[in-house]
Every structure is written in C-alpha cells, then in structure tokens.
Amino acid sequence: MVLAFCLVSGSASAKSGRSQQLFGFAAGAKEATWVVVNDGVMGGASTSTAVVKNGVLTFSGNVSLENNGGFASMRTGKLSSSITSAMGSADALVVRVRGSGTTFFVTVDTAEYWYWAPITPTANTWITVTIAYSQLKPRSRIGEPINDGPYAGQRATRLGVIITNKQAEPFRLEIDWVATKQSA
Numbered sequence: 001m002v003l004a005f006c007l008v009s010g011s012a013s014a015k016s017g018r019s020q021q022l023f024g025f026a027a028g029a030k031e032a033t034w035v036v037v038n039d040g041v042m043g044g045a046s047t048s049t050a051v052v053k054n055g056v057l058t059f060s061g062n063v064s065l066e067n068n069g070g071f072a073s074m075r076t077g078k079l080s081s082s083i084t085s086a087m088g089s090a091d092a093l094v095v096r097v098r099g100s101g102t103t104f105f106v107t108v109d110t111a112e113y114w115y116w117a118p119i120t121p122t123a124n125t126w127i128t129v130t131i132a133y134s135q136l137k138p139r140s141r142i143g144e145p146i147n148d149g150p151y152a153g154q155r156a157t158r159l160g161v162i163i164t165n166k167q168a169e170p171f172r173l174e175i176d177w178v179a180t181k182q183s184a
Helices: 081-088
Strands: 002-007 018-024 030-038 047-053 056-064 071-075 092-099 104-110 113-119 128-134 138-139 156-163 169-182
Touching: 018 081, 030 056, 047 071, 056 071, 071 092, 071 104, 092 104, 113 128, 138 169, 156 169
Parallel strands: none
Antiparallel strands: 002 018, 002 030, 018 169, 030 071, 047 056, 056 169, 071 156, 092 128, 092 169, 104 113, 104 156, 113 138
C-alpha cells in the first residue's frame, strides 16, 4: 500500500532547543509516500494498513507468527533533500503518538544501516516522544543488531516504524507529526 504524507514547514512543539516539523498529515502540503511492508515478503502472514484520516496517520494490523512471520512495518519513500538536511543538523527526532500500549521501533535508514529505537506509546493517550540520535542503534537489513556506533545524523534515505515483538498481537499506532530537534 502506498500512502501520501505531508511535509510541513514550521516548528513543532518541542520543549527546549530548536525544532523543525518534518511530517504532518493534514491536507494541502507537499506529498511523498509511505509504503507498508509486512513479513509476507518472507512468507509470513502479518497484516497492516496505513491510513490518514482527520490529520492523523494510523498504522494498524495484526502481527502473526505463522510461517516464520513476526513483523509489520511502514516506511517513507525516498526522503527529500530538505528533510535529510533538517535531520543532518539535528540531534533527535520528536514524534507525537498514541498507541495500543505495545512497543514499536522507529527506524532511520541510511545507505549503510538501518537504525532502530524503541518507543512504547501509552494506550489511548497522546504523548510526545523524543528519540535522541544516540538511542538509534544500527541493525542489518534483516534486523540483526550490529556492533557499531549510533546514528549520528548521516544522510537518511527513509524513516519508518516496525513492530516485531516476537508475539502474535493486534496493534495500532497513530502519528500526529514527526519533527527534528537540535538541543540548545
């Protein structure tokens, strides 16, 4: 599934330091794409959708362990140069999310690695989560941890979210916006 998202200029609500909102989901801004990728690419049976409604991106579905499955994900298409530039001059991502009480991983893809950091949004409550780049740890293209340094603002190619908790479960994650943050 391919889904439009919006690039929003301006400032996000971040408590300290400088921030720049990268993604919002209201109508009328520059569009790019989100793509759903589930374990079906490897024979699994997990399902998910990504839908924008009322200015919120909702990623939901069911993780299945059948056929050696166990993940569902969504990610952006190729990031624009303005987004990669904003990310390169920041030291954290900030997201406003509401979840189902389960753990997800925010992902930053680069030419070399995927970098992952866990978030566990409170069930049914909007929260703002700051993910310092030092929390984004490298993983191989198949998700295995790599013994190397954290993300340090390298040129990102995509952003995403994955759920892979090694258990069969329904899930729901709502995203209001995504921003970068530069500490003071």
